Amino acid sequence: MVSVGDPKEIGTIYGFKQSWRKSNFYRALLMKARNKPVEGIFATQSETIHRNLKRPVSGAYSMSNLVSFEPYVDTTMRVLCNQLEARFTNADGLRPTPCNMSEWLQMFAFDVIGELTFSKRFGFLERGEDVDGIMAGLWNTFKKTSLVSQMPWLEYFWTNNPVLRQFRGNGKSPGVEFAMARVQERKALERGELEKEWEVNSRDFLSRFMEIEAKDKNVPREALLVWTSSNITAGSDTTAIFLRAILHQLLTHPSTLKTLLAELDKAASDGQLDDLALWKQTNGLPYLTACINEAGRLHPPFGLPFEREVPPEGAVVCGQFLKGGTVVGMSAWVTHRDWKTFGEDCDEWRPERWLCDPDERKRMEAALLTIVFGEEHLSSGDL
Structure with a gap:
């Protein structure tokens, strides 16, 4: 299996309009019922x-x-x-x-x-x-x-x-x-x-x-x-x-927790949050969103590579031609630590990296396999 780490190749391998065929990796993940x-x-x-x-x-x-x-x-x-x-x-x-x-x-x-x-x-x-x-x-x-x-x-x-x-x-x-x-x-x-x-x-x-x-x-x-x-x-x-x-x-980074609590306290005092806050009430809180994105970046729930097979005609991946049938895959734990995308401190917890201009934030979000597959799930149930 060719392991691919460059976030720029997400669209090539997992393009929603023409996604590459799933490899035999997925057979092991089939549910089992009645012994089958x-x-x-x-x-x-x-x-x-x-x-x-x-x-x-x-x-x-x-x-x-x-x-x-x-x-x-x-x-x-x-x-x-x-x-x-x-x-x-x-x-x-x-x-x-x-x-x-x-x-x-x-x-x-x-x-x-x-x-x-x-x-x-x-x-x-x-x-x-x-x-x-x-x-x-x-x-x-x-x-x-x-x-x-x-x-x-x-x-x-x-x-x-x-x-x-x-x-x-x-x-x-x-x-x-x-x-x-x-x-x-x-x-x-x-x-x-x-x-x-x-x-x-x-x-x-x-x-x-x-x-x-x-x-x-x-x-x-x-x-x-x-x-x-x-x-x-x-x-x-x-x-x-x-x-x-x-x-x-949050518990291992007290300064981050303090900043987040200050944002939540202010929103609550302004009457923006219910006792149990609704999604529409918290979705616009920038630091909370940053903490969620950063946690998913550093510790994605699924660590194995999502494997696919290169189409019969072959394809160029990361500048290298791979023949048809080659198994390729991307692991979120690798892709989410791409220093060109997330910075030299990509191995560290820093929610503030998400408090940037909208274009930069969209570029980083496009490199998160948790978000990419999550959006696909909402529209098609693929993950």
Whole structure:
């Protein structure tokens, strides 16, 4: 695999209008259900399957629709705050109980995804633990698949070996199992076979997905499972990593934290922020945005190279001609540290680099694979 670090080549390799074919790297990332790999939006190598899966649901990921979910994010955020206060603060002046914020941020991210997708949280926050080992199961899966993604020939001997999968729990993915259970649960509710014990948001992701499935007979048979499982596996861990990166950098750079708190305090005193601030209220805060961009630059949630194959006619990459079929890839951890783009101090935390003129900021944003693929996801569900 030819590793490419120059941000200028992002458009060449991942151009949205004519993206290069995905390599066998993606086979290892296919979801597993009923002991078999399932073609998903992100991991499928088939353009036809990708198109048939992404086209019906692209509207569900529009920014206007995502913003409509904010009240449900707020509900989970209040649960997090209440749990942290109840478990890790006290009024008697004694030594407080240590809090592993890394774990709590991941539990928060998972519960948010459960609320948005199924109107039902996993229950991590209330219980303060990894329910049914879902987080641990996903982590173990990622550890295996990351190795196989770099050596695809291992797939037949390790991740998709039917004998080994039988010993590892019959090939069940915890995230997929949770999604399948929620889908069956919702269908039972609609048939009147199950008494409703919680409030169902009629516009949550599952409701929208089920409407699409009912109207569009061309969607693949496993579409509902793919859509809901993708939200869990792709939306929870990456969000948790991003939250951890931001909080870690702020706590280890007190001057940065002080500057950010001053910006937030001023916005709050001016009446610009609600108790739980809305996206539209915080989107215009320059230093907060700078901290978010800098955290995603230094610690991108996905570290492996997004591999593609050079088209049959070959292509010039970084001034070198590569023949057709050559596997190329870009890792965000490399691209985000390009000193020509981000400066000589590209290995250091400095949010102020984003407080520049608009043209310079757009140039740096175009070099962030987290933003590039995030925008593609909002329009097509590719990541």
